[in-house]
Amino acid sequence: MTSNLFYKDLHNTVKETVSDCVIYKNQCDKFEYNVDSTINESTLGEIPYIPWEFFKLSNNRFKQLLRGNAFHELEYWMESSSTTGDPSIIGRLTNDIEVLKSNYNDVFNSFSVKDQVHNLILFAPKMNVINKIRHNFYEKNAYLLYKSIVDIWEDKHISYLLQFFFGKTIRNILTTFKLRAFIGINGKKLKSELIRVEKNNIPTIMANSSIWMHKILKDYYKKEKKTFDMSDNLHIITGGGGWDGIKGRVKLDYEIEKPEFIEQMCSMFNITNDKFCDNFAATESPMACGGHWSDKYNDFLHHVNNIQGRIIVRDVDTLEPIKNVGESGILELITPYGVESYAGVAVLLDDIVQVENWKRCPECNREGAVFRVIDRLTPSIGKGCSSLFTTDPVKL
Numbered sequence: 001m002t003s004n005l006f007y008k009d010l011h012n013t014v015k016e017t018v019s020d021c022v023i024y025k026n027q028c029d030k031f032e033y034n035v036d037s038t039i040n041e042s043t044l045g046e047i048p049y050i051p052w053e054f055f056k057l058s059n060n061r062f063k064q065l066l067r068g069n070a071f072h073e074l075e076y077w078m079e080s081s082s083t084t085g086d087p088s089i090i091g092r093l094t095n096d097i098e099v100l101k102s103n104y105n106d107v108f109n110s111f112s113v114k115d116q117v118h119n120l121i122l123f124a125p126k127m128n129v130i131n132k133i134r135h136n137f138y139e140k141n142a143y144l145l146y147k148s149i150v151d152i153w154e155d156k157h158i159s160y161l162l163q164f165f166f167g168k169t170i171r172n173i174l175t176t177f178k179l180r181a182f183i184g185i186n187g188k189k190l191k192s193e194l195i196r197v198e199k200n201n202i203p204t205i206m207a208n209s210s211i212w213m214h215k216i217l218k219d220y221y222k223k224e225k226k227t228f229d230m231s232d233n234l235h236i237i238t239g240g241g242g243w244d245g246i247k248g249r250v251k252l253d254y255e256i257e258k259p260e261f262i263e264q265m266c267s268m269f270n271i272t273n274d275k276f277c278d279n280f281a282a283t284e285s286p287m288a289c290g291g292h293w294s295d296k297y298n299d300f301l302h303h304v305n306n307i308q309g310r311i312i313v314r315d316v317d318t319l320e321p322i323k324n325v326g327e328s329g330i331l332e333l334i335t336p337y338g339v340e341s342y343a344g345v346a347v348l349l350d351d352i353v354q355v356e357n358w359k360r361c362p363e364c365n366r367e368g369a370v371f372r373v374i375d376r377l378t379p380s381i382g383k384g385c386s387s388l389f390t391t392d393p394v395k396l
């Protein structure tokens with residue numbers, strides 16, 4: 001696809017969103033933006049954006065962020081695994097969900113080996129548990145984004161490690177008189193699966209949040225004092241942040257240093273750091289930015305796929321676009337694709353990033369901007385002791 005076609009599609013999507021979403025039109029008026037103006041690389045930063053907090057539940061604008069008649073066709077809302085206790089709520093129709101899934105799929109194949117590997121260890125619960133974790137807004141259920149993309153992994157042999165703890169739930173009801181389900185890691189399953197993979201040399205992907213992997217495998221190692229030799233067989237895919245020790249309803253008392261995580265996994269499984277893929281994505285946008293580990297930066301380098309979209313980095317104080325490399329600012333994701341049902345064409349997030357190269361990756365040579373995630377604007381406040389998920393030491 002040529003850049004010209006991308007900018008033409010972007011122009012049309014901005015124009016159409018202005019015509020069928022009042023909130024986006026108001027943003028356009030506020031920015032005094034002329035919808036007929038030409039969009040190219042140098043004018044990209046002028047496009048009106050929706051600040052991330054507009055999607056927040058507490059803001060109660062998520063319904064108005066839907067375009068045209070999307071609300072009537074909507075089957076369910078997508079909810080972010082909120083780090084603040086105030087999730088983002090996004091409405092997506094089938095076409096938009098398909099674009100999002102295809103973007104994630106590209107990352108898992110380009111930066112990892114998704115289609116070549118058939119065994120998966122997922123630090124996530126089965127669908128019947130996910131289906132129980134739901135809210136309801138305007139008479140439509142809201143589920144974690146994960147529900148919509150889990151079928152990316154269909155056809156694989158999957159070990160779901162997160163499960164519902166019946167005993168703990170009952171004890172809690174008896175002692176607190178509160179109905180709260182506890183979900184945690186099945187240590188026995190983890191142990192038997194790791195042994196099976198090592199013994200039979202089964203190519204395997206271990207995936208989901210870094211926070212689970214870090215904590216659970218640390219506990220596992222403490223108990224078993226056992227490492228594994230999976231040198232060519234194990235690939236690790238992380239995503240959704242959580243490096244500050246908080247991810248949705250799960251909270252640790254400490255930050256996970258990314259280099260420490262890499263080192264821990266490498267020594268526990270005897271793998272090299274080229275086996276890692278970190279997917280940077282936000283529930284508010286369909287874009288997915290694949291990342292590989294970089295020894296030079298001692299960090300993940302994330303890549304913008306120009307076929308999916310573009311990014312802008314804005315100065316924290318002035319919100320003006322930053323053009324230089326090596327200066328950090330707030331990340332904005334821009335895409336004309338996968339945003340037919342809601343005003344997601346340009347979303348300003350709360351992530352602070354630093355672009356290391358605007359044109360291509362100096363290490364893997366992929367085309368498109370390359371950035372590192374430095375910080376967040378909003379301090380993450382986990383749900384602490386009201387946590388639904390338990391990170392108690394793994395029972396084997």
Ligand SMILES: [Zn+2]
Pocket residue numbers: 292301303361362363364365366
């Ligand atoms: Zn690269």
